[in-house]
Amino acid sequence: MSEKPEWCERLFSPIPKWVNWLYCFGGLTLLVFLLQVLSGIYLAMFFQPSPAEAWASIEFIEKSIFLGKFARSLHRWGAFLMVLFLIAHFFRTLRHGAYRPPRQLNWFSGIMLLLLTVAFAVTGYLLPWDFRAYWAVKTMGNLLDALPVFSGATDWLLHGDTLNGIVPVGRWFVIHALVLPVLTGIFLAVHFFMVRRLGVAEPL
Amino acid sequence: MNREAPSATQADNRSPFYPNHLFVEAVAALAVFAATVLAAYMWQAPLEEMADPGDTTYVPRPEWYFLFYFQLLKYFEGSLVVVGTFFLPALTLTLLMLLPFLDTSTTTDIRKRPCVAALSLAGVVAVVALTALSVVEDESHADKIVLPPITGEQITAGREIFGKFCMLCHSIDGKGGFMAPDLTQIGARANRAYIERVIINPQIVSQTTIMSVIPLNEAERHEVSAFLSRKK
Numbered sequence: 001m002s003e004k005p006e007w008c009e010r011l012f013s014p015i016p017k018w019v020n021w022l023y024c025f026g027g028l029t030l031l032v033f034l035l036q037v038l039s040g041i042y043l044a045m046f047f048q049p050s051p052a053e054a055w056a057s058i059e060f061i062e063k064s065i066f067l068g069k070f071a072r073s074l075h076r077w078g079a080f081l082m083v084l085f086l087i088a089h090f091f092r093t094l095r096h097g098a099y100r101p102p103r104q105l106n107w108f109s110g111i112m113l114l115l116l117t118v119a120f121a122v123t124g125y126l127l128p129w130d131f132r133a134y135w136a137v138k139t140m141g142n143l144l145d146a147l148p149v150f151s152g153a154t155d156w157l158l159h160g161d162t163l164n165g166i167v168p169v170g171r172w173f174v175i176h177a178l179v180l181p182v183l184t185g186i187f188l189a190v191h192f193f194m195v196r197r198l199g200v201a202e203p204l
Numbered sequence: 205m206n207r208e209a210p211s212a213t214q215a216d217n218r219s220p221f222y223p224n225h226l227f228v229e230a231v232a233a234l235a236v237f238a239a240t241v242l243a244a245y246m247w248q249a250p251l252e253e254m255a256d257p258g259d260t261t262y263v264p265r266p267e268w269y270f271l272f273y274f275q276l277l278k279y280f281e282g283s284l285v286v287v288g289t290f291f292l293p294a295l296t297l298t299l300l301m302l303l304p305f306l307d308t309s310t311t312t313d314i315r316k317r318p319c320v321a322a323l324s325l326a327g328v329v330a331v332v333a334l335t336a337l338s339v340v341e342d343e344s345h346a347d348k349i350v351l352p353p354i355t356g357e358q359i360t361a362g363r364e365i366f367g368k369f370c371m372l373c374h375s376i377d378g379k380g381g382f383m384a385p386d387l388t389q390i391g392a393r394a395n396r397a398y399i400e401r402v403i404i405n406p407q408i409v410s411q412t413t414i415m416s417v418i419p420l421n422e423a424e425r426h427e428v429s430a431f432l433s434r435k436k
Binding site: 014015016017019020021023024027028031032035051055056058059062069070072073074075076077078079080081083085091094095096097099100101103104107108111115121125128129130131132133134135136138139143144146147 | 218219220221224225228229232233236237239240241243244245247248249251252253254255264265266267268269270277285286288289290297300301303304305307308309311312314317320324328393
């Protein structure tokens with residue numbers, strides 16, 4: 001009798017009986033993240049990451065692109081749900097003490113993913129370069145200015161290198177659409193590798 | 205991945221991933237997917253006017269998941285801002301990172317881990333309370349001013365008052381002063397209650413604004429806000 005392939009073995013491998021719907025939140029966060037990637041790629045095809053064109057390109061996406069308004073709304077709702085499921089997953093982990101040895105690396109990678117989600121939310125908020133985006137940058141810059149190390153942050157956030165006075169929407173876009181997804185991919189790989197290796201934590 | 209073969213007892217406590225748990229995951233995934241698509245279709249993402257650095261009348265509000273932090277920062281002013289912007293987040297992050305080393309209990313029962321339970325509960329209560337407080341404060345500010353319905357006479361009177369007191373600094377439709385932001389489309393960015401609040405106290409926009417309080421009675425203020433709220 002021939003051996004089953006590895007993916008098949010994994011599919012049929014037994015899991016503890018007490019694994020219930022509370023353990024779905026991690027998977028749901030991944031599902032929503034994938035939705036974010038797909039809708040984000042679609043939006044990025046038409047988005048112009050410059051202060052002069054960002055707002056107009058969003059308006060163009062909404063009014064002239066097939067399913068453009070829907071894709072943007074899907075991206076926004078995806079962000080809401082991603083945060084929601086991440087919080088649920090976080091508290092499930094906390095309740096079951098799933099951060100304790102030998103799952104420390106799982107926990108650290110999870111915390112990093114939480115921080116990356118926050119960074120996604122902040123940078124994504126700024127991209128349309130509408131009133132909300134501008135004043136969010138301004139407020140954030142003012143808060144950072146209160147810290148000795150970050151003094152002058154407003155100037156950097158709003159005016160870039162100040163040589164040409166260009167507001168760095170492009171900088172936010174690169175972080176949002178390139179740097180953060182790569183980092184998220186790395187930490188997701190670590191997270192899943194550890195889940196696969198150690199299994200799920202036992203409840204009460 | 206090499207795992208040890210489960211013992212007889214362990215095997216009794218196990219069920220196959222497929223179809224048992226996969227079914228639960230699939231149902232949850234489909235439900236979430238359907239809900240996201242439906243929500244995106246029904247409630248579309250807003251797009252406000254293009255950013256205008258010269259207009260300081262806008263009061264930004266973060267998304268719901270940052271409201272608690274937004275509210276928290278209101279309690280730290282002046283030299284204490286650094287506590288809200290740096291020390292509290294850094295302390296929370298450090299605690300979370302150290303949690304695997306701080307919680308050395310051997311049980312998974314949350315009732316037998318009082319420190320973790322208390323801290324988690326305190327965190328949840330604080331976040332929920334601050335979020336609720338932020339929403340309530342926003343709503344109470346909006347409701348503080350009772351506004352009469354807008355009439356044509358109010359708009360006409362408001363235009364006259366605006367021309368007399370406000371156009372020295374503000375411009376509208378290309379006419380007026382240039383010391384203060386252009387208010388041609390102010391109605392698209394701010395609601396009537398907010399405009400009234402700015403007239404009553406210009407400092408709510410910015411502590412450093414040079415705009416002074418305009419000596420208007422309640423009826424005149426309603427007329428100006430009626431006029432400006434229709435400028436979209």
